[in-house]
Amino acid sequence: MKLAPFIAVEGPIGAGKTTLASMLAEELQLPIMKEIVEENPFIDKFYQNMDDWSFQLEMFFLCNRYKQLKDIVSEYIDKGKPVISDYHIYKNLIFSDRTLKGNEREKYRQIYHVLTDDLPKPNIIIYIRAELHTLLKRIAKRGRTFEEGIDHNYLQQLIEDYDAAMTALAAHEPSTHIITINGDVVDFVENKEHFEEIATQIKEFME
Incomplete structure (x- = not known):
């Protein structure tokens, strides 16, 4: 039996995950699961002192994402209904491997x-x-207070961590199809053709 599409949009902080996931959900008429970010009570403290607050931050994210994933499994996936998310729960390992010791x-x-x-x-x-440079521009544009002092070295390392993680996923989860978008060139918000190209690729997997 062909599995209903479970689509995740991923990328480092500021990549535009939620924006693209929301646009695709509207275009494809799909329910969307959005990650909880600003509701995390440890996030301000984390950006002020990563060493002291990393574990609390990551555990909050993990528990909330686990609950969200369980909900979409019962509401959509188990019923053969497609769904889109603005994250893959694997991101918990990407971030925790960087922040925890x-x-x-x-x-x-x-x-x-x-x-x-x-x-x-x-x-x-x-x-x-x-x-x-693209991530920093987008982070500044959305204007989240807690991200104003984000460490550029931390963000650069996340870029590299994501590249490594996607390579690992491609090797260890061959049934997962990864579509890579060059966020420095592709502007799916301002350029309608760019967005339509992405949407077309997804539609092909839903047929």
């Missing part, structure tokens, strides 16, 4: 696998890849 990292990875190993993974990933 030693025993805390190992504990976190164990909890992650206990919670997520038996849950469905997206069969389509749209990966928005962009360089630092």
